[in-house]
Amino acid sequence: MSPLLMADITVFLLSLLVGFEVISKVPATLHTPLMSGANAIHGVVIVGVMLLAATATTVTGYVLVLIAAAFAAMNVTGGYVVTERMLAMFRPHREVKP
Amino acid sequence: MTTFDTVVHLVYLAAATCFVLGLHLMNSPGTALRGNRLSAAGMAAAVIATGAVLVHDHRMTAWAVAALTAGAAAGAVAGLVTARRVPMTAMPQLVSLFNAVGGGAAALIALGDAVQRSHEAATPGVQTTVTTVLDVLIGGVTLSGSLVASGKLAGLVPGRPVTVPGGRWATVLLALTAAGLAGFFVAGRTGALGLSGIAAAALVAGVLLTLPIGGADMPVVISLLNACTGTAVAMAGFVLESSPLIIAGALVGAAGAILTKLMADAMNRSIGAIIAGGYGTGDSGPAAAVGAGAPVRSITAEDAGLQLAYAHKVVIVPGYGLAAAQAQHETVALARALTERGVQVSYGIHPVAGRMPGHMNVLLAEADAPYEQLKDLDEINPEFPGTDVALVVGANDVTNPAARRPGNPVSGMPILDVDKARTVIVIKRSLGHGYAGIDNELYTRPGTAMLFADAKKGLADLLAGVRAYAA
Numbered sequence: 001m002s003p004l005l006m007a008d009i010t011v012f013l014l015s016l017l018v019g020f021e022v023i024s025k026v027p028a029t030l031h032t033p034l035m036s037g038a039n040a041i042h043g044v045v046i047v048g049v050m051l052l053a054a055t056a057t058t059v060t061g062y063v064l065v066l067i068a069a070a071f072a073a074m075n076v077t078g079g080y081v082v083t084e085r086m087l088a089m090f091r092p093h094r095e096v097k098p
Numbered sequence: 099m100t101t102f103d104t105v106v107h108l109v110y111l112a113a114a115t116c117f118v119l120g121l122h123l124m125n126s127p128g129t130a131l132r133g134n135r136l137s138a139a140g141m142a143a144a145v146i147a148t149g150a151v152l153v154h155d156h157r158m159t160a161w162a163v164a165a166l167t168a169g170a171a172a173g174a175v176a177g178l179v180t181a182r183r184v185p186m187t188a189m190p191q192l193v194s195l196f197n198a199v200g201g202g203a204a205a206l207i208a209l210g211d212a213v214q215r216s217h218e219a220a221t222p223g224v225q226t227t228v229t230t231v232l233d234v235l236i237g238g239v240t241l242s243g244s245l246v247a248s249g250k251l252a253g254l255v256p257g258r259p260v261t262v263p264g265g266r267w268a269t270v271l272l273a274l275t276a277a278g279l280a281g282f283f284v285a286g287r288t289g290a291l292g293l294s295g296i297a298a299a300a301l302v303a304g305v306l307l308t309l310p311i312g313g314a315d316m317p318v319v320i321s322l323l324n325a326c327t328g329t330a331v332a333m334a335g336f337v338l339e340s341s342p343l344i345i346a347g348a349l350v351g352a353a354g355a356i357l358t359k360l361m362a363d364a365m366n367r368s369i370g371a372i373i374a375g376g377y378g379t380g381d382s383g384p385a386a387a388v389g390a391g392a393p394v395r396s397i398t399a400e401d402a403g404l405q406l407a408y409a410h411k412v413v414i415v416p417g418y419g420l421a422a423a424q425a426q427h428e429t430v431a432l433a434r435a436l437t438e439r440g441v442q443v444s445y446g447i448h449p450v451a452g453r454m455p456g457h458m459n460v461l462l463a464e465a466d467a468p469y470e471q472l473k474d475l476d477e478i479n480p481e482f483p484g485t486d487v488a489l490v491v492g493a494n495d496v497t498n499p500a501a502r503r504p505g506n507p508v509s510g511m512p513i514l515d516v517d518k519a520r521t522v523i524v525i526k527r528s529l530g531h532g533y534a535g536i537d538n539e540l541y542t543r544p545g546t547a548m549l550f551a552d553a554k555k556g557l558a559d560l561l562a563g564v565r566a567y568a569a
Contacts, residue, residue, distance in 0.1 A: 001225075002223075002225075004339065005225050005336075008335075008336055008339065008341070008344055011341055011344050011345060011348075012332055012335075012336075012344050012345075012348050013348075015114075015332075015344065015345045015346075015347075015348035015349050015352075016348045016349075016351060016352045017352075018118055018349065018352075019121075019348060019349040019350070019351065019352025019353050019356075020352045020355075020356060022118060022121045022122045022349075023121060023352060023353045023356045023357070030124055030125075030126075030127065030130055030456055030459075031357060031360070031361075031456035032189065032190070032193075032456040032457045032459075032460050033124065033130060033134075033456065033460065034121075034124050034353065034357065034456075035193060035320070035321060035324055035353075035354075035357055036189075036193050037120070037121065037124055037133070037134050037137065038121070038324060038328070038349070038350045038353040038354065038357075039193055039196055039197050039200065039324055039327075039350075040134075040137065040138070040141070040196075041117050041120075041121075041137055041141070041346050041349060041350050042197075042200050042204075042324075042327050042328045042331045042346060042347060042350040043141065043196075043200060044113075044117075044141060044144060044331065044342055044343055044346040044347070045200055045203045045204050045207065045331045045334060045343065045347075046145060046170070046203075047144050047145060047148045047340065047342055047343060048203075048204070048207045048331070048334045048335065048338050048340060048343050049166070049169075049170075049203060049206075049207060050145070050148045050149065050152060050166065051148065051151075051338050051340055052207050052210045052211060052214075052338065053152070053158060053162045053163070053165065053166040054151075054152050054155060054157055054158050054162070055157075055211075055214045056158075056159070056161075056162045056165070056210065056214060057159060057162075057214070057217070058213065058214075058217065060213050060290075061162075061210055061213050061214055062161050062162060062164075062165040063165070064206050064209055064210035064213065065162060065165040065166055065169065065210060066165040066166075066168060066169040067169065067202075067206055068169070068202075068203045068206035068207060068210065069165065069166050069167075069168075069169025069170040069173060069203075070169040070170070070172045070173035070176070070199075071173060071199035071200070071202045071203035071206065072170070072173065072199070072200065072203035073169065073170040073171070073172070073173030073174040073177060074173035074174070074176050074177035074196065074199045075173075075177070075196050075197075075199050075200035075203060076141060076174075076177070077173070077174045077177035077178050077181070078176075078177030078178065078180055078181040078192070078196045079177070079181075079193075079196050079200075080134065080137075080138045080141070081177070081178055081181035081182060082181040082184075082189065082192060082193065082196070083134045084131070084134055084135075084138075085181065085182070085186075086186075086189065086460050087127075087130045087131040087134055088131060089186075089460060089463035089464045
């Protein structure tokens with residue numbers, strides 16, 4: 001096992017644990033926005049598509065990059081915008097009309 | 099490590115920090131918006147840093163640049179337009195759709211990587227081939243599974259459990275095929291072609307696994323698939339040896355797993371039973387006949403309006419029927435009219451009311467319901483004994499007192515103690531069953547009156563009734 005792989009596995013495991021810790025404290029009210037926000041974060045897959053594009057040299061490779069880029073971009077932009085829309089609706093300190 | 103590399107890695111580290119802190123800020127409604135923006139800023143930084151790497155390395159062919167930019171532009175526009183236009187009630191299926199494409203992108207990365215490696219002389223290591231197979235498998239199942247889940251919520255695919263003849267055996271067969279192909283791929287006997295076979299098997303398996311699951315369980319399934327996408331992205335991170343993908347993917351994997359567990363607990367369902375499928379009737383229309391069995395007292399909108407107008411304390415219990423009828427604005431208008439009369443109004447929201455945990459809060463917030471009036475199960479239950487009228491709008495199983503007794507499908511499920519209120523008014527289209535498929539004992543209790551109407555129409559009539567006494 002290479003030291004690089006070892007480091008990657010360590011990072012993976014610790015990130016899982018951080019995820020459990022950070023997320024288990026979110027109240028039920030925010031679960032849908034949270035799911036949407038987490039959904040946006042895995043839009044980081046766009047970074048992976050960019051790295052893949054750097055190695056593509058064949059027609060098959062280009063087609064795969066094209067589709068993957070469209071998918072990933074939709075995930076990341078849509079994910080953040082939808083979460084923003086949901087959260088913008090929570091107005092914690094609105095005055096109740098008398 | 100050159101200075102450039104160091105800077106890029108530091109930016110990636112900062113982005114990962116933004117993701118973690120962003121999720122942390124989502125703990126409370128006051129800071130949640132800031133959390134999402136922080137996470138978005140981290141994402142932008144990671145994308146810009148990666149762009150800088152691509153420009154710096156100068157390895158990309160013109161065609162690759164064209165494919166990347168054209169695809170990204172098309173996807174970004176599609177994402178922006180749908181995210182802005184879709185009504186709040188359709189939010190869960192949109193999240194599922196975005197989840198599907200995310201899983202698809204992760205699977206395509208592994209596929210593209212394998213295609214590229216097949217042109218190189220060096221054989222990839224076991225860690226690359228194993229994570230490649232896992233990425234394609236998980237990503238493929240997520241892509242087709244999330245699309246089916248989204249279709250079920252949108253009504254494009256029947257919400258009821260659809261059993262495919264021999265579906266279980268087909269799934270087992272697919273799993274064996276995929277396992278065999280995976281073995282050959284890891285052994286280096288097949289290249290991208292064998293991987294495509296695994297992808298095809300995963301796509302079919304995703305459909306076969308999701309179809310038999312009823313519409314009621316879809317939120318849990320979407321959450322599970324969200325966790326799967328996170329894991330697939332982390333696997334893509336191993337394939338590409340990219341730490342931001344590993345970190346963010348693992349974070350989301352953990353998030354989805356926790357949410358899935360919470361949702362399943364709140365619905366009194368085990369995750370295993372949900373995946374087994376066949377439960378619930380899905381989005382049923384006007385189902386059973388009115389008045390079967392025990393006598394039910396029905397009430398006119400005028401009488402119900404009078405009761406509400408002269409109550410001191412009213413608790414509104416919104417459910418799936420409210421979401422389906424998109425009656426959130428009518429609900430809040432009624433609550434506002436009552437508040438103006440000096441009636442103390444709050445909303446009792448069950449964790450799984452609506453289509454996703456917290457979905458009801460989002461809908462009511464959209465209609466400008468004051469956040470302070472939204473109360474969760476533990477907050478509202480002690481208040482029911484002092485409540486004059488509990489107004490149940492399209493909620494069913496979450497109010498069924500039968501849950502307190504053992505031996506029926508809802509046993510042990512946490513419920514809202516609506517029956518402890520002095521009187522109960524239920525707005526419902528019929529006496530049809532909820533997802534659990536059993537009679538709701540609440541409806542036949544002496545203190546309960548039924549207002550048979552669609553949630554939107556019933557609430558509008560109630561509001562008119564209340565206004566009639568406001569003069």
